[in-house]
Amino acid sequence: MGLYERYLSLRIRRHEADSPDHVALVITERDLLERGAYQTLTDFFEWAFEYASRVTVYVSVLDAAAVPALRRELESVDVPQQVAVRTPDDRSQADAPIQIGIGLGGKHEFTSAVRTLAESVDAGDLEPSEIDDERVEEHLVFPSEPDLVIKTGAERLSDFMIWQSVYSELYFTDVNWRDFRKRDFLRAVREYCNRSRRFGR
Secondary structure: OOHHHHHHHHHHHHOOOOOOOEEEEEEEOOHHHOOOHHHHHHHHHHHHOOOOOEEEEEEEOOOHHHHHHHHHHHHOOOOOOOEEEEOOOOOOOOOOOEEEEEOOOHHHHHHHHHHHHHHHHHOOOOOHHHOOHHHHHHOOOOOOOOOEEEEEOOOOOOOOOOOOOOOOEEEEEOOOHHHOOHHHHHHHHHHHHHOOOOOOO
8 A cells, every 4th residue: 555545544544434334336337348447346345345344336338238248247356245246137136245236227226116016006915105215225226325426437427326325425536447546445435534414404
C-alpha cells in the first residue's frame, strides 16, 4: 500500500462515522473487456471486505447475447467470499456476501416482484391490504439496501437497485474501471464517512 493509501485508510479509521457495511458497484460489460478488468474486480472485493460485510456488483449489459459468457467469467473469479451470480432469467434468491447481477435491471426486478405479489392475490393467498414495503422487499432479487453505491466512468446510474438505493449514498468517479485503484475506493469510503445520511428526512 502506498503512502497516500495509508493516509486515506488512517483518516477512515479515525473518522467518527461508521464506514459502509454494504457496498455496491456499477460497471459495464465494456469495462470487463478491458485488460486486467477481472483482476481489478478481485482486488475490489478484497478492498471492500476490509470495511464491509456485503458487496453487490451490477454489470450493465447492452448485448443480451453476452450474458452467458460474462456469467461464466464472473463465476470463475477468485473471490474472498461466497458469491451468487444472477441474470435476468434467474429468479433465485440465494443469499451470499457477494451478489453479482448481470443485466438484471431494477425495473425488471421490481416488475417481477409486483407480478409475483399479484399472482398471490389472484390465487387468494394474499390480501391487497397486506401488500406493504416488507412484502415487496421479500420478492426482490437483491433485498439488501446498499449504504454506498460506486459508479465508475460517468455521473449517471444504470437501471440498478431502484428500490434499494433510494437512501444510499451515491459516489461517482470519472476514473474508468480499467484505471480504478485502491486509492479511488478509499476516496469513496472517506466521502461516505464525511456525509450526513438523512434517509429521506
